[in-house]
Amino acid sequence: MTLSWKKIKEKVLSEAINKEKKYVQRKVDVKCKTVIIVDDGMATGYTAMVAGKYVKNQGASRVILAVPVCPTDSYQRVHQYFDEVLCYQKVGSSFFAVGAYYQNFHQVKDEDLLNIIQTAKEKWLYL
DSSP: OOOOHHHHHHHHHHHHHHHHHHHOSSOOOOTTSEEEEEOSOOSSSHHHHHHHHHHHHTTOSEEEEEEEEEEHHHHHHHGGGOSEEEEEEEEOOSSOOGGGGOSSOOOOOHHHHHHHHHHHHHHHOOO
């Protein structure tokens, strides 16, 4: 079963809203700024597309996507949502898993991320 772009967008946006509620203590004003969205890799590109569209709708003047690895078809797919897409390694394979390109690829636990955010606040005072 293939999902429509609308269904995919709704699912990804819902996940992003839930993460924002969990991790973000204050919104960052991106209006008239350059925003660089960084991810550990891009598989389908749908999450990146939603993120790019979101920050553009928030008024960002320039939106750049930076990923270390992605399939070539996803690389092509996301271009309309970004001013620039940077990808170190584009893969032509039909089977693609981001984790396959890392020696150690594990999920970051919520507790670990919240500790990183707290440490950044204490050291740099800008989050």
